[in-house]
């Protein structure tokens with residue numbers, strides 16, 4: 090879809106406003122039937138995790154295995170099996186395993202998640218957007234960085250699939266995101282603002298004490314993400330989805346707080362855009378990060394599922 094847009098943030102429509110106008114992929118009734126049957130079960134598994142109930146009993150079209158983790162019973166179609174395989178690491182989070190963080194980045198072949206101006210519309214195809222909304226619906230909270238909150242003004246709600254909205258979490262250490270950003274004023278779902286302790290009073294005056302998590306920065310001036318995970322867990326938010334952008338996802342990876350990353354690579358070359366995942370530099374290839382990976386076709390894009398604990 091060709092678009093041209095001036096490099097002026099104020100002139101940009103929001104990512105979600107624009108993409109919501111894109112028709113969802115039409116897989117055909119037969120191909121979609123298995124997914125339509127599986128998706129409510131996925132939502133039920135996420136809900137039982139939130140409520141701390143044990144894994145599903147027998148008699149449903151999937152089972153909890155002795156090794157731990159769900160397995161589909163026979164009879165599902167290929168599309169449903171593929172969706173289940175993709176989501177299984179997230180669906181398997183039960184009990185103590187619910188403290189878990191997944192992130193996603195949609196990127197170009199040259200590793201950019203947006204143009205240098207911050208335009209990220211249509212890096213990926215519509216299937217990627219549906220996947221993004223699935224990850225939101227299955228997680229307790231969705232996390233974004235200050236630049237994404239400012240540039241995209243996202244809603245971070247679940248609209249392209251059925252499912253509950255996650256709690257929205259904005260990492261904005263020095264309160265540069267506008268107070269009238271949509272997540273702070275639309276009331277669609279609870280929103281938490283995470284800032285440096287020095288800005289606690291200002292943040293609380295803006296949003297109320299309940300909506301603010303204030304953290305002392307670490308020696309490098311970063312918000313300590315293990316402390317954030319702990320603070321969110323104390324609010325019952327244990328399974329987290331880090332939606333972007335690249336700086337925020339990289340911070341989670343660098344601070345050892347990321348379990349899984351879905352990199353959705355699109356056949357497009359952006360050129361000197363905003364970078365995606367940034368990790369510690371390797372001098373030799375032997376030092377490079379080589380996590381276990383799986384790949385999934387996602388329309389014209391390819392999703393790389395990276396197990397960062399593998």
Ligand SMILES: NC(=O)c1ccc[n+]([C@@H]2O[C@H](COP(=O)([O-])OP(=O)(O)OC[C@H]3O[C@@H](n4cnc5c(N)ncnc54)[C@H](OP(=O)(O)O)[C@@H]3O)[C@@H](O)[C@H]2O)c1
Pocket residue numbers: 104193194195196202203206207208209212233234235236237238240241260261262263265310311312313314332333334335336337338340363364
């Ligand atoms: N393609 C995709 O999948 C995708 C997804 C989301 C967003 N995007 C695009 O990505 C761009 C924004 O991404 P970005 O990488 O530039 O920025 P970002 O990750 O959205 O935000 C980074 C900022 O968040 C704050 N932050 C995050 N983690 C922090 C930590 N641990 N400690 C302290 N501060 C922290 C900092 O704010 P301060 O600067 O105030 O210190 C940091 O500079 C936008 O253009 C958006 O459209 C693309």
